[in-house]
Amino acid sequence: MALLQIAEPGQSSLPHQHRLAVGIDLGTTNSLVASVLSGESVTLPDHDGNHLLPSVVRYLDTGDVVVGAVARSFASADAHNTIVSVKRLMGRGIKDVAAFGEILPYQFEEDQGGMPFIKTVAGSKSPVEVSADILKVLVQRAEETLQGELVGAVITVPAYFDDAQRQATKDAATLANIKVLRLLSEPTAAAVAYGLDQKEDGVILVYDLGGGTFDVSVLHLNKGVFEVLATGGDSALGGDDFDRLVAEWLAEQANVITAMTAGLSRQLMELARSAKEQLTTADQAWVNLDIAGKEVPVTISKAQFNSLIEALVDKTVRACKRVVRDAGLSLDEVQDIVMVGGSTRVPLVRECVEKLFKRPLHADIDPDRVVAIGAAIQADVLAGNKPDSEMLLLDVLPLSLGLETMGGLVEKVIHRNTSIPVARAQEFTTYQDGQTAMAVHILQGERELVEDCRSLARFVLQGIPPMVAGAAKIRVTFQVDADGLLNVEAKELSTGVESSIQVKPSYGLSDTQIADMLKASYSFADGDKEKRLLREQIVDADRLVAALEQAIVVDGQALLSDDERALFESEMALLKTVCDTSDARAIELGVERLAKVSDDFASRRMDLNIQRALQGHSIKEIEEIS
Numbered sequence: 126m127a128l129l130q131i132a133e134p135g136q137s138s139l140p141h142q143h144r145l146a147v148g149i150d151l152g153t154t155n156s157l158v159a160s161v162l163s164g165e166s167v168t169l170p171d172h173d174g175n176h177l178l179p180s181v182v183r184y185l186d187t188g189d190v191v192v193g194a195v196a197r198s199f200a201s202a203d204a205h206n207t208i209v210s211v212k213r214l215m216g217r218g219i220k221d222v223a224a225f226g227e228i229l230p231y232q233f234e235e236d237q238g239g240m241p242f243i244k245t246v247a248g249s250k251s252p253v254e255v256s257a258d259i260l261k262v263l264v265q266r267a268e269e270t271l272q273g274e275l276v277g278a279v280i281t282v283p284a285y286f287d288d289a290q291r292q293a294t295k296d297a298a299t300l301a302n303i304k305v306l307r308l309l310s311e312p313t314a315a316a317v318a319y320g321l322d323q324k325e326d327g328v329i330l331v332y333d334l335g336g337g338t339f340d341v342s343v344l345h346l347n348k349g350v351f352e353v354l355a356t357g358g359d360s361a362l363g364g365d366d367f368d369r370l371v372a373e374w375l376a377e378q379a380n381v382i383t384a385m386t387a388g389l390s391r392q393l394m395e396l397a398r399s400a401k402e403q404l405t406t407a408d409q410a411w412v413n414l415d416i417a418g419k420e421v422p423v424t425i426s427k428a429q430f431n432s433l434i435e436a437l438v439d440k441t442v443r444a445c446k447r448v449v450r451d452a453g454l455s456l457d458e459v460q461d462i463v464m465v466g467g468s469t470r471v472p473l474v475r476e477c478v479e480k481l482f483k484r485p486l487h488a489d490i491d492p493d494r495v496v497a498i499g500a501a502i503q504a505d506v507l508a509g510n511k512p513d514s515e516m517l518l519l520d521v522l523p524l525s526l527g528l529e530t531m532g533g534l535v536e537k538v539i540h541r542n543t544s545i546p547v548a549r550a551q552e553f554t555t556y557q558d559g560q561t562a563m564a565v566h567i568l569q570g571e572r573e574l575v576e577d578c579r580s581l582a583r584f585v586l587q588g589i590p591p592m593v594a595g596a597a598k599i600r601v602t603f604q605v606d607a608d609g610l611l612n613v614e615a616k617e618l619s620t621g622v623e624s625s626i627q628v629k630p631s632y633g634l635s636d637t638q639i640a641d642m643l644k645a646s647y648s649f650a651d652g653d654k655e656k657r658l659l660r661e662q663i664v665d666a667d668r669l670v671a672a673l674e675q676a677i678v679v680d681g682q683a684l685l686s687d688d689e690r691a692l693f694e695s696e697m698a699l700l701k702t703v704c705d706t707s708d709a710r711a712i713e714l715g716v717e718r719l720a721k722v723s724d725d726f727a728s729r730r731m732d733l734n735i736q737r738a739l740q741g742h743s744i745k746e747i748e749e750i751s
């Protein structure tokens with residue numbers, strides 16, 4: 126798993142010869158191919174003039190493979206052999222896809238690598254093969270239209286796609302015999318289509334509501350460099366859900382809920398979709414239900430439709446707010462809002478988003494083509510047709526990185542969702558007098574305690590000059606480079622002693638693990654805070670007791686009466702027992718008490734030390750003079 130991926134800048138090549146390259150939007154519902162023709166990026170239609178290729182593949186027992194609208198029409202009649210929404214399965218393990226079992230009607234089987242295969246009449250098919258079959262159709266369409274062989278393609282993926290999902294997409298391209306010039310994130314592609322990359326800098330929110338998924342991304346553009354600041358959304362929300370609500374409503378109107386059959390429900394979904402699409406441009410939509418051979422006409426108004434979908438649209442608006450907050454921004458800092466996905470044609474969707482940001486949206490480019498159009502522009506650059514432009518896409522750190530501090534606590538040095546490359550330094554100090562070494566323990570995760578985070582590496586900084594506790598200054602620098610490699614360096618500032626280690630934080634974590642770690646950090650947040658507080662109090666208590674014990678050894682003889690010594694000892698013993706009670710407040714009070722009773726001793730020590738220092742000073746001066 127590496128959300129820490131970066132795409133390399135464009136490699137330039139021969140500038141004069143126009144090299145054929147395409148942008149491909151490999152979507153969950155629909156896929157498209159686009160190319161730059163005479164300076165303009167356009168999507169390429171099939172023989173019948175359709176630009177959108179439904180991302181549906183049907184396997185026949187003859188070995189034939191049917192892709193697109195025809196395959197889609199068999200989605201329910203031949204469900205086992207007709208693969209829809211294969212994008213959801215890309216790069217997933219068999220355990221992940223088991224969860225889709227309820228939504229997707231396939232029979233899965235596992236290969237040795239734990240990869241899921243779908244059983245069809247034409248044999249078992251991996252998600253990579255199914256995606257390759259979609260890509261082949263698009264590539265063929267492009268080569269026929271452009272009349273030549275392609276040098277490669279830019280294929281878009283959701284911004285949140287992890288390493289395995291990206292790799293699976295690349296594998297599909299290899300299988301389809303197409304060179305991947307780059308995988309580009311979908312929101313970046315959309316921003317490029319609107320030419321937003323030409324701006325000096327800016328903050329862009331991309332709202333992508335497709336058939337079955339909702340993605341929202343916040344991008345930061347700085348001097349031609351795009352960074353994905355944060356992503357969010359809902360992988361189970363899209364236009365299909367609008368259809369479902371309308372279908373239910375239609376069924377109620379026609380009084381057929383009790384007589385529901387599979388065929389009728391399919392018919393209702395199709396009519397609902399048609400009604401929904403009509404309502405994008407009209408105030409009323411008419412549909413004719415065919416119930417047991419009898420025609421039942423139903424009318425639905427735009428107002429009715431809006432009230433059906435209102436709650437879902439509201440959910441997307443709330444997700445926008447959350448992602449903007451995750452990016453560390455306020456709503457008015459978002460300068461451009463780009464609308465992507467067929468479902469953003471729904472007027473209510475546009476109204477609500479516009480109302481949230483209080484500014485006009487970028488919605489002029491066909492929302493289901495905009496991603497492919499942007500990808501083609503990028504492909505044109507990468508193919509070497511525009512050698513001097515280059516665009517860099519940066520990603521974000523999926524989980525926070527931090528260090529273990531006293532008491533088994535984690536101090537976060539770089540927070541999750543920080544874009545990479547990044548470097549952050551933090552200063553630490555020694556805990557004990559005369560401490561000459563410090564253990565550096567690097568952790569990944571969102572929780573407060575070491576045992577709840579993932580240990581990445583440990584090393585020891587040796588050779589710290591002996592000083593009193595708290596006097597040494599150790600700067601620990603975390604640096605994550607563009608390839609996602611973490612380098613941690615610890616340096617004692619007064620002597621320059623240093624030590625470092627390189628770790629790869631993303632290695633070995635699946636995205637489910639990452640999701641689990643994030644989920645745990647939210648659900649345990651309150652308990653974690655309490656635990657942290659308790660540990661901090663215990664650390665304080667230990668520190669005070671240790672310091673006092675040390676002081677008694679050094680200056681007790683000279684400065685303490687027997688009574689005082691006995692008082693300190695009983696108070697220290699009391700504090701130690703309180704520490705075992707897990708009562709943070711009681712420990713805090715105990716610390717305050719001990720600090721108070723030993724306060725006078727501390728100031729007497731201070732006086733004594735000043736006297737000693739002055740004495741030492743004068744002796745040295747005398748020596749120098751003589």
Ligand code: ADP
Pocket residue numbers: 152153154155156334335336337338363364365398401402403405465466467468469470471492493
């Ligand atoms: P994906 O990104 O998931 O492949 P798309 O961006 O192609 O999906 O969006 C498909 C969705 O857009 C479908 O739910 C479809 O019904 C919806 N859609 C397409 N045209 C319209 C329209 N005119 N009005 C409302 N919804 C539409």
Ligand code: MG
Pocket residue numbers: 152153333335466496
């Ligand atoms: Mg899409």
